[in-house]
Amino acid sequence: MSAIVGNPQENVDFYAGVLGMRMVKKTVNFDDPGTYHLYFGDEVGSPGSIITFFPWPNAHQGRIGSGQVGITVYVVPEGSLSFWEKRLETFNINVEKTTRFGEEYLDFLDPHGLHLEIVARRSGKNSQWTFGGVPADKAVKGFGGAVLLSSTPDQTMESLSNVFGLVRVGEEGDFVRFQSSADIGNIIDVKKTVVRKGSLGVGTVHHIAWRAKDADDHKEWREHISNFGYNVTPFTDRQYFDAIYFREEGGILYEVATDPPGFSHDESLETMGTKLMLPPWLEERRVQLETTLLPAVPRILKEDQ
Secondary structure (H helix, E strand, O other): OEEEEOOHHHHHHHHHHHOOOEEEEEEEEOOEEEEEEEEEEOOOOOOOOOEEEEEOOOOOEOEOOEOEEEEEEEEEOOOOHHHHHHHHHHOOOOOEEEEEOOEEEEEEEOOOOOEEEEEEOOOOOOOOOOEOOEOHHHOOOEEEEEEEEOOOHHHHHHHHHHOOOOEEEEEEOOEEEEEOOOOOOOEEEEEOOOOOEOEOOEOEEEEEEEEEOOHHHHHHHHHHHHOOOOOOOOOEEOOOOEEEEEEOOOOOEEEEEEOOOOOOOOOOOOOOOOOEOOOHHHHHHHHHHHHHOOOOOOOOOHHHO
16 A cells, blocks of 8 residues: 655654554655655565555645445454553544455544544454554554445456456445455455545555465466556566556556565664665765655654553
């Protein structure tokens, strides 16, 4: 998942300081090097745990709506939902409890308006990362999935089934649930009612990503998706993965990204995320970029001191 947010330190304070996730990579947007590209995940940046942000402090506020991911869902260990409810309240975050398909969710916004939920599930390995007031046995495992807001829900649901092979496992109220064979990030709920069209900006998801296990698998996915008539982009080197993109009929931008080479290929597992990492073609601009970019450092917040 990749999203647009505002001030970078506010972004780091929330995802590292409040949610206790590890900032596994601090780099720049390769297409706009004056902007960070910040990655957060579990202790090693496992696939299925990574959310990335483009912090643009002066960008306009977006509007969540059709053609976008409506809700980004995080999964935590079973039995830890009450911990998270109390923790979010400690940070004065307004939390609502909702229920969908028999599961209880904590529903809230991040500081820049991104719509989030937390759900507790047994499946998926626990994160070993601990930070601030978040112990490892309560830590965010990664994604629970997402709620998609499509401008053509029927076609979006067809693509989930036919292109990606997800299984339709239920329907409740205004939502249809799809599930993949993975043990994390594996549940997609599609809202059947079309809402007002979304507007890209701060507080909105730019795209949602699917996994390819390696380069050969990636090539097969590109051919497979193209065979359904989608206009798939060429392969793009993102340093930590290779990516292709296409937009489905409902307006949602999909990425298919490879697992390798991963986040520890250019810095150690122990130190990754602590230094601004730049691709070779931007190293000559390091001094200028480090001078220009605003602070973005994980820190223990006063509520945890």
